[in-house]
Amino acid sequence: MKLKTFASLLIILVVTKLVNAQSIPTISAVQPIVPTPEVYKLVEGQLILADNISVSSKDLPENIKTYLIEKLNHVYELRTTISAVSKDLIFKKIVNVPKDWYSINVNETITITYSSEESCFYAVVSLLQMIEGKNGELFIQKCFVQDAPNFQWRGLHLDVARHFYTVEEVKRFIDLMAFYKFNTFHWHLTDDQGWRIEIKKYPKLTEIGAWRDSTVNAHYSTIPRTYTVEKYGGYYTQEQIKEVVSYAAAQYITIVPEIEMPGHARAALAAYPQYSCTGEQQGVPGLWGVFDDIFCAHESTFDFLYGIMDEVLELFPSTYIHIGGDEAPKARWKKCKKCQAVIRENGLKDEHELQSYFIGKMDEYLTAKGRKLIGWDEILEGGLSPNAAVMSWRGMEGGLEAAKMKHYAVMSPGSHCYFDHYQSDSPSEPLAIGGYTPIEKVYQFSPIPTGLDNEGLTYILGGQANLWTEYIPTMQQLEYMTYPRALALSQALWCKSRPAYADFKATLLYHQFDFLERYNVNFSKAVTFAKYSLKNTENGVKLELAKEAADQSFNVHYSDTNGAHDQGLTKGDSIVFERTEINQVNPVKVEISNKFTDDKQGFTLIQHPSLGLKVELITKPSAQYSGKGGETLTDGILGTRPWKGNEWLGFQDQEIELQVDLGKVSAIDSIDLSFLQDEGSWIHHPYILRFSVSKNGKKWKYLKNAEIKTYEYTIDPNNLMPYRAILKSKGRFVSIKLTTFDVIPEGLPGENNVPWTFMDELIIYFK
Ligand SMILES: [Zn+2]
Known part of the structure; x- marks a missing residue:
């Protein structure tokens, strides 16, 4: 694609300009780092990265050294030497600065100053993003950077139940998160369609629960449904889990495991039907959705779940343990003698209070083990358990309510944080669950709800985006759905004040797309698509650029009954598709290409006799x-x-x-x-x-x-x-x-x- 050439050209152009005309504002508009650092001050000139870079080993934590050298040597093809007396790249650990604070000074040498190991790592990933140019001719714009994060929970979630991702794929997901200073990986390990974590006490969870016989095709709502009848599944052994946990820790990412209960439990119940209300033996479903069969609330279920949790806690050192808690229909509990007995014996009002009782039992158990429970916002129903934190997904209200009651909350509203939604309206988008969450919308997200006082604000831990994978079957598509939207989210979670969207977009186009390409990320280029409108006009419909795309130039190629046309489309231009005079229906394939990036998008317009009426x-x-x-x-x-x-x-x-x-x-x-x-x-x-x-x-x-x-x-x-x-x-x-x-x-x-x-x-x- 041409973008790379364009981006490097622009930099050279601006840099030349800088030397001649001191045009600093132009360059600062394309600050390279995402999330945007608190301070980024330009200094004239570039530091050319020599082939042999000497890195000081003093104050450089061992695993960060390994990380940095691996990237410089293998991704940027530089040669590095490490020694105590090196001067090219120096690290200094200091005290009396805020947690996770760092600074980078790029002049004739590079000096990184930091407060904690985490912040040393954040400085290193910022530095990698600052490297410009092609292999062999790399440079960094001289500058001063100072930075620290805003929120402490900066998360991405991955559902490995609907579609399974291998250890290598999960590691890759973690690698990419780390570039954008996310520090929490919410690993959705169990759901109706698959149980993905080995539990030694209950081997059937993976022997039976990790596999389904079929998977629904097309969209859930397409009726009649058809299925691919093929064994599908997989799971992680405990050794693999340990490996992933320590792999993430080396990049300062905490993994929060999720074991779903009482709903979304069909895979577990396929293996151990005695913990359902009916005891009926059912298979692992190949259909998406919400199922009536959930864990029964009788005592033996808790023994089973505690047994599972004992092993989960051994594997995951995280403070928080996610227990799901969402979408649990009460139909079975209403008819179950055992559940009704629990309601009576504990003086509960109804099945909602039984759900609260269920979560409360898990809360008590986790608290006794020195951990904290977090669950989806349905855990508010029937009363919130004393130590529980809430992950707010059905809007911001659940998190707001929790914070008002002095419970911690993580904001993940479907409107802005569900990356399984469509990100553009181009017909070429792969099938998704629905919804429309373009990157512009993600950029507007803030985890701070309205209506909280200062004390309440301290209970907002941060936010995260969720990657539900019903319609995301491959790693390639997972990267496409995540990037670059995750960059917009990282801004919301890291920055105390964010630049205007237009400045962020410039950073994407001039720096970050190159960075993502360097790491072979399959990202969406929807931001470069033309935003256009079709408006009724006297004799048909008129194609024009929307305001947001007014700064870009496109070429429109289309064929109608008069033949093939090529026309430029910039601000103020329009193309009219006329209604047909005779009774003719004529599909016109319209292809719009971005003149700089060469990216193409298209749609089919039907010319017909009532067009534009x-x-x-x-x-x-x-x-x-x-x-x-x-x-x-x-x-x-x-x-x-x-x-x-x-x-x-x-x-x-x-x-x-x-x-x-x-x-x-x-x-x-x-x-x-x-x-x-x-x-x-x-x-x-x-x-x-x-x-x-x-x-x-x-x-x-x-x-x-x-x-x-x-x-x-x-x-x-x-x-x-x-x-x-x-x-x-x-x-x-x-x-x-x-x-x-x-x-x-x-x-x-x-x-x-x-x-x-x-x-x-x-x-x-x-x-
Ligand atoms: Zn029951």
């Missing part, structure tokens, strides 16, 4: 799924299947009405309509479609004889319109009324609720 939504769509309003239906962009969020208009009304203005009285032949069917998300096709026409928008003629044809839709973009209504009428306005069935039938997800109607694009044909 005005649509009035008499019934308002739900605020979450309102797209661009009525324009969404005639912009030529068809909602994708599976649903990716923002192209569809979503309604939750039983009666939906909209009107199309054709601009002039016209002879109408027919109309094509498209709806989404996604039973898992409660989205259904409408039940009745009714059409009326009007010449003036006042007097309406109901077309009771409109003939409605339905088609099987496929993923073929030419055949995405499953309904055609033959109207054969004349008018300027067309009214469309949709009626859904009143409630979702029993036996289907969301039974007895009003179904959602998701609609995108309507095409009107003329005579």
Whole structure:
């Protein structure tokens, strides 16, 4: 790709400028380190890294020495010598400075001053990020850096249950975290679909619980579901776990293990069904979701879990132990004699208090062993256990509530910290669970909730991002989903004050993308994608750059009925796709390439006879799924299947009405309509479609004889319109009324609720 050349060119350009014109502000705009250090002061000139760098061994901790030498020698292909009298790179440990404080002074030599081993390591990773240029011609911009972290919990989470990652892959995940000064790795080791940690007392946990016979294909909500019938799984031996724990510790990362309870326990119950309420033998599921079968709350279950915890505590020295606690349906507990007896004997009000009792037992046990319990925010329900810390995922409220009660909290709200969500709206994104969390949004995250006093603030430990892996089957894709969003998160957790997003983006483009490439990270380049808009215009739709992309230049390549076109697109330009005059539907493949990076993105626009026509939504769509309003239906962009969020208009009304203005009285032949069917998300096709026409928008003629044809839709973009209504009428306005069935039938997800109607694009044909 061209970015590298561009970035190095820019640096050379700016550096030359510096020598001639002292243009320091330009250079400081591209400060290289992420997370941004507290102080970064430029000094004129660069320190050229000679082939042979002598590193002082004094005050250099042994494992950091190993780390530094390995990187300099093997990644940057420099030669290093270590000796007590070296002068090129010097370390000084000092006292009376804040914890984790460090400074780097780059002039004729490099001096690193630090307060703790951690901060010495942080200085070293900052230094690595400062190295510019190609192998053999490396330099560091002369500067002074001073730095210290803001929050103490700077975490990334990895789910190895839904998809398994090998020891080598987990180590790689840890290596990359360390570059961005994350210090907590939350290892989600057990879930319904797999138990991944060897427990010697209960060998069946891994013999049976680590393996499933099948895995669901496509998206969870795609009905009917199909499965890949193939044994899938894996686990870590206790020796491997110890190896990973010490590997992480060498990079100053604490591993917090998660053993899920009482819910998400199907893998454990497949191995030991006696700890469920029914005792029924069931397999390890190959489907995602939330299951009714959870751990029974009777005494023998606690003995089982304590036995597991005894071995977990031996392996993990972390203060915090995560016990899950989320998404535990109470259906089984309600019908279980043993659980009901526990409720009675302990004077509990209901099953929510039983959940609180369950967590309380684990809290007591962990506290007695000198550890602290942390769980997802559902552990607040039925009363928070005395020593428990809360990981807030359903928004910030759980963490806020915990901090108000003087319990520690880690913020990980789904809105900003779920990296299994989509990061761009490009159709080329790999299938994800849903949601939309672009890097700009992650950058806005702060772990500090509103409504806390100063004392409450001391209970906010920090934050973390979660990598749930239902839809992340490979390491390659895991890196893609994590990077560069993790860089934006590291800013939120490390920096006391963050630079503007535009400055952060410049650091990404001019430094960090090169750094990630140097370490062969498969990262997303969504920040370089054109942010564009398609707006209705007089004779069709108009493509323009959005404000955020106004500083960039793109080339647009597309072919329509007039042939192939290439056109530049910068601020102020627009490209109009006209509606077809004859009754023609013409898919136009549009490819937008970034002129600097060469990165390409694309979409298919359907040119059709009602492109860009005005649509009035008499019934308002739900605020979450309102797209661009009525324009969404005639912009030529068809909602994708599976649903990716923002192209569809979503309604939750039983009666939906909209009107199309054709601009002039016209002879109408027919109309094509498209709806989404996604039973898992409660989205259904409408039940009745009714059409009326009007010449003036006042007097309406109901077309009771409109003939409605339905088609099987496929993923073929030419055949995405499953309904055609033959109207054969004349008018300027067309009214469309949709009626859904009143409630979702029993036996289907969301039974007895009003179904959602998701609609995108309507095409009107003329005579
Ligand atoms: Zn029970």
